[in-house]
Amino acid sequence: MLDSVFEKTVWDGRRSIWWWVGGIGTLAAFMVAYYPALRDMSEFADLLESYPEAMLALFGIDPAEFLTAAGFIHSELYSAMLPVIFFIFTIMRGAAATAGEEQDGTMDLVLSAPVSRSRVVVDKSLAMAVLTAGLGLSLVVILLVGNVIVDMGLSVVGIVAINLGLVLLALLFGAFAMAVGAWTGRRVMAAGAAAGVAVAAFFVNGLAALVPALEVPQQASPFHWLLDPKPLITGFDWAGIGLLAATSAVFFAVAVWAFGRRDIST
Amino acid sequence: MTAAILTRALTTYYGKTPGIIDIDLEVHAGEVFGFLGPNGAGKTTTIRTLMDLLRPSSGSATILGLDSSRDSVAVKRRTGYLPGDLAMWKQMTGRQLLLYLGNLRGLDVEAAVAKYAERLDIDLDRRVGAYSSGNRQKIGIIQAFMHHPELLILDEPSAGLDPLMQQEFYRMVDEVKAQGRTIFLSSHILPEVERVADRVGIVRRGRLVAVETVEDLKAKARRRIDFFFAEPVDVSEFYSIDGVESAESIDAGRGVSVTFSGAIDRVMKTAARHEIINVTSHEGDLESAFLAFYAEAPDAR
Numbered sequence: 001m002l003d004s005v006f007e008k009t010v011w012d013g014r015r016s017i018w019w020w021v022g023g024i025g026t027l028a029a030f031m032v033a034y035y036p037a038l039r040d041m042s043e044f045a046d047l048l049e050s051y052p053e054a055m056l057a058l059f060g061i062d063p064a065e066f067l068t069a070a071g072f073i074h075s076e077l078y079s080a081m082l083p084v085i086f087f088i089f090t091i092m093r094g095a096a097a098t099a100g101e102e103q104d105g106t107m108d109l110v111l112s113a114p115v116s117r118s119r120v121v122v123d124k125s126l127a128m129a130v131l132t133a134g135l136g137l138s139l140v141v142i143l144l145v146g147n148v149i150v151d152m153g154l155s156v157v158g159i160v161a162i163n164l165g166l167v168l169l170a171l172l173f174g175a176f177a178m179a180v181g182a183w184t185g186r187r188v189m190a191a192g193a194a195a196g197v198a199v200a201a202f203f204v205n206g207l208a209a210l211v212p213a214l215e216v217p218q219q220a221s222p223f224h225w226l227l228d229p230k231p232l233i234t235g236f237d238w239a240g241i242g243l244l245a246a247t248s249a250v251f252f253a254v255a256v257w258a259f260g261r262r263d264i265s266t
Numbered sequence: 267m268t269a270a271i272l273t274r275a276l277t278t279y280y281g282k283t284p285g286i287i288d289i290d291l292e293v294h295a296g297e298v299f300g301f302l303g304p305n306g307a308g309k310t311t312t313i314r315t316l317m318d319l320l321r322p323s324s325g326s327a328t329i330l331g332l333d334s335s336r337d338s339v340a341v342k343r344r345t346g347y348l349p350g351d352l353a354m355w356k357q358m359t360g361r362q363l364l365l366y367l368g369n370l371r372g373l374d375v376e377a378a379v380a381k382y383a384e385r386l387d388i389d390l391d392r393r394v395g396a397y398s399s400g401n402r403q404k405i406g407i408i409q410a411f412m413h414h415p416e417l418l419i420l421d422e423p424s425a426g427l428d429p430l431m432q433q434e435f436y437r438m439v440d441e442v443k444a445q446g447r448t449i450f451l452s453s454h455i456l457p458e459v460e461r462v463a464d465r466v467g468i469v470r471r472g473r474l475v476a477v478e479t480v481e482d483l484k485a486k487a488r489r490r491i492d493f494f495f496a497e498p499v500d501v502s503e504f505y506s507i508d509g510v511e512s513a514e515s516i517d518a519g520r521g522v523s524v525t526f527s528g529a530i531d532r533v534m535k536t537a538a539r540h541e542i543i544n545v546t547s548h549e550g551d552l553e554s555a556f557l558a559f560y561a562e563a564p565d566a567r
Contacts, residue, residue: 002366012357105353108319109409113370114343263280264319266351 005110005120009127013093017131020089021138024082028139031076032146035069058206060227069152070233073143078162079227080202082139086166087198090132090174095191097124098259099181107264121182121256128174136167154232161231168244169226173198175251182259222247268331270295270417270448271316275325278315285311287472288325293450298443300463300480301452302556308472309452310350313421316450317347330417343371346410350421350452352402356395360405363394367409375412382408385434399426411438418442420451424458436462456555460484468556487555488527490548495520496541503539507532 002008038044048056048063056063060079065071098121101107110120140163147154173194181190201221205228208218218224225244229237271293278285286308293299303309314320316327318338327334329341354363361379368375383390386404394402403426410418424432439462442449453459459466459480466483468476478486488511493499498520504513509528516523524533537545549555 002362003369005370008366012355105349105351106355108314108317108347108349108351109354109367110370111319112317112342112347112349112409113367114339115370116339261321263321264314266314266349 005115005123006127009097009124010130013127013131017134020085020135024085024135025138025142027081027085028077028142029146031073032143032150032152035072035152036150038072039067039069054207054210057209058203060206065233070154070158070230073152073154074162074227074230074232078166078232080206082166083169083202083223083226086132086135086170087173087195089135090128090170091177091191091194091198093128093131094174094177094194095181095187097121097128097178097181098255099185099187099190102185102265103187105266108266111264117260118256121178121252121259125175125178125252125255128178129171132167132170132174136163139163139166155235157235158232161236165226165231165237165241165244168241168248169222172222172244172248172251175248175255179251179255179258182255182262185262185265268295269293269328270297270330271299271450272328273312273316273325274327276312276315276322276327277324278311278320279323280311280320284323284472285320286315286469289469289474291467291474291477293448294465295448296443296446297464298439298449298451298462300459300466301450301469302454302456302459302466303452303469304454307469309454309469310421311472312469313347313350313419313450313452316419317342317345344415345417345419346413346415348406348410348418348420348423350425352406354394354402354405357393359391359393360388360397360401361390363405364390364409364412368412371413373413378412378414379408382411382438385438386431400428400431403427404431407435407438411442414447416447418447418449418451420449422453423451424453424455432458456487457549483556485528488525489555490523490525491530491533492516492523492546492548493521493537493542494544495522495537496543499540503536504533507536 002011045063045067048061048066051061058080059075061075062071066075098107101110111117140159143154143159144156146152147159176197177190177194180193181187184190202223204214204217205221205223208214208224222244225240229240231237231240269292271291273289273291276289276291277287289312291312301309301312311320315322316329316334318335318341321335330344332341334341358366360383364379365376368379379390386408388401388404394405397405403423407420407423410420424435427435439449439451451462460483463480465477465479467474468478494517498518499522501513501515501522504510504522504524507526510524510526510533512525514523515521522537526533
C-alpha cells in the first residue's frame, strides 16, 4: 500500500472524509425529508413573497420554482450551503497540498525520493479530485435514494449534472488555493486568498440580480457558471461544465509551474 | 572516475542574504567527506542546494555526473538524503513511513528496514509522533541508508543519538565506505568528523575556507594541555617549542597550561623532564580549535 504521493494524500484524508460525508449526508437527508411538509404548507408561498428580494436573490430562491422539488433542492442545498461546504473542503486540501507540507517541513522528505516536483503537485491534485468526487458521489446516492422514498420526481440526469458541477466548482477554488500555496509556500495565505475569492464570487453572483453594475462581473463568477443553468432541472450544461473544468485546469497548471520554480522553505 | 559531488562557484541566496558564496567542492567517489562548520555557516544551505530543494543563484553542482537541478530525479534515485531539520508525518508508524519512502523509489525495502531497525534498536510499530527525537533521527538515518544508494548526503546525522547509537552509526558509515560508496556528511562536532571522515571541508560564513585530510586537520587543531608538577617549573621552557602559542603558569607555579597546535611529542617530552603529578587535556570546540586559525586567512583555499 501507499505506492505514490497520490495514495499517501488520499490515505491522509481517510478519516476526515467520513466526517464530511456524514455532515453533508445529514444536511441533504434533512432537506429531502423536510420537502413534503413544505410542499403541503399552503401559506408558505405567501411567506416567500414577503421576503426581501435581496435575500431571495442571494440564496438563489425563485418563488415560482421554490415549491417544486427540484427548485427547492436547487435553492436550499446547491445555491449556497453545499458550494460553501465543498469549497471549504477543497481550499483546505489545496492549501495543505504543497504549502502545508512545506511548512510542516516534510516536503524535504518527499523530494528526497526520485519524484519530480510536478509529479508531487499532479498527485496531490488527483487526490483532491478523487476525494471531492467521493463527496459528490455520496450526495448523488443520497438524492437518488431520497428521490424514491419521498417521491420528489427529480431527474436522475439532473442529480448527476448538478453534483458534477458542484465538484468542479469546488475543485476550481481548491486548485486556486493550491496555486497560491505553490507560489508562496504559505498555507494561511493560500487558504485566505482562495476563500476571499470564493466568497467574493459567491456574492457577485448572488447580488447581480439586484445590482445592475454586477451583471458584467457576474459573468466571471464560477457560481454563475454552475447555478444559472439550473442543472438539477435542466440537466448537463456543457458550457458551464467546460468553463469550470478549464479554469480548474489552468489553476492546477499554474500550481505545477509555480512549485517547480521555487526554493522549498523549511 | 567521476566525482561524487562537484560544485563550481556555487552560490545560493536566501532572499537577499547570501547563504553560500562561491563554493568549489570536490568529493571523490568512495570517500567519506566531512563538511564541518559552526551552526549557520551554510552547511544546510549547501546540502539543500545539492538536493535541488534550493536553486543556485549562480554556479553549478554536479552529482554523480548529473546536474543537480536538471537531472534531480535521476540524482535522487542514486542518493540517500537525511535532512538537517528532519520532519516526518506524525500519524504514520515508523514502518509505514519507511515502506512508503521505499515505494516512492519503486523498491521493496522491508528486509533492509528490519535489519537497520534491529541495529539501531527502534520499534517501528509506534507512531512517528510518539517517538523521542533520538528515535526520529534513527528513522531519518534508516530512510537514507535503506536503499543502499551510491551516495549518502547526511545533514548532522548523529544529532540526538545517544553515544551507543552514535557508535553504531559510525559503523554503518564505515561499512558504506568499505563497499566503495560515498558519504558526504555535515557536522559541527570535530571528534565525530575525525572519527569517520577521510577529508574535511571547513565552511565559515558561507564560504569554504579549507579542504584538508583528517591527518592535516589534526595537525592544525589547536588544543590545550594542563600539566601539574611535583615542584614549580619555569614556563619559558615551553616557549621555544614549534607550534606552542602560549604557556602560562598555573597552580601557584607548579603547573603549566600549554596551548599549541601540531605535534604533541615535543610538548610531552619537555614536560616529562619534570615529575608529573597530573595531566588534563582540553579538546577545544570547533570555534577555538580551527576557526580562529582560518579566520586569519579567510580566502585561503
